[in-house]
Amino acid sequence: MKTRAIRLLRIAAASMALVSFAAAPAGDREPAVVTPGTAGSPPSDAVVLFDGKDLSAWKSDDGSEPKWKLENGHMEVRGKGLMTRQEFGAIQLHLEWASPAEVKGDGQGRGNSGVYFQGRYEIQVLDSYQNKTYFNGQAASFYGHNAPLVNTSRKPGEWQTYDIVFHPPKPGAEGKVQPGSFTVLHNGVLVQDHIPIQGDASVSAKLSGATPTGPLFLQDHGNPVRYRNIWVRKLD
Numbered sequence: 001m002k003t004r005a006i007r008l009l010r011i012a013a014a015s016m017a018l019v020s021f022a023a024a025p026a027g028d029r030e031p032a033v034v035t036p037g038t039a040g041s042p043p044s045d046a047v048v049l050f051d052g053k054d055l056s057a058w059k060s061d062d063g064s065e066p067k068w069k070l071e072n073g074h075m076e077v078r079g080k081g082l083m084t085r086q087e088f089g090a091i092q093l094h095l096e097w098a099s100p101a102e103v104k105g106d107g108q109g110r111g112n113s114g115v116y117f118q119g120r121y122e123i124q125v126l127d128s129y130q131n132k133t134y135f136n137g138q139a140a141s142f143y144g145h146n147a148p149l150v151n152t153s154r155k156p157g158e159w160q161t162y163d164i165v166f167h168p169p170k171p172g173a174e175g176k177v178q179p180g181s182f183t184v185l186h187n188g189v190l191v192q193d194h195i196p197i198q199g200d201a202s203v204s205a206k207l208s209g210a211t212p213t214g215p216l217f218l219q220d221h222g223n224p225v226r227y228r229n230i231w232v233r234k235l236d
């Protein structure tokens, strides 16, 4: 009798455990422990794309070895855009950039580069410090689509940060595209607040539509823009 009672209790306990496990929603999993970086350094689960030492994570957009200038822990645009050898879907990106200290040109001709996600959706890099241009083409714009909420640009030559959460568009029903999204912080300030990515091409990016993965691409727009400390975290 005693043994049967214990067995019943065990079955009851096991059932309750099953019920409580089954009842836990998918978003209620124990969050993984990730050691944060310090002063902009990568957290423990990041894929480091550029740490100032070499360009091994990159190739030129024609597939050749990158020719960008590498010195003092940064790289500088020099002939052809750079794309990552690795491809990504949804990511969190951190990068730092600086437009040339010596101001030349104006509008889109001043400190122009850009960060393209999956080689097709550009967050603009531009010297937008006291430099007017069309709103959806200034620094931290989703180029050709959406202006930033504010202009929080630092002066030419000063290092600036982008922290960007990118979710790519996905194939939807009836051949349509299910929009992705951009959330962008420029120098720690929110400038793109969960903006939809509809999958359309823009004048700066001929590719369009949904793709599961694609390279990160840094644009050569003929201006010696500098980059340093680039890392991503995969989100899917």
Ligand code: MG
Residues within 6 Å of the ligand: 112, 113, 114, 124, 125, 204, 219, 221
């Ligand atoms: Mg650009």
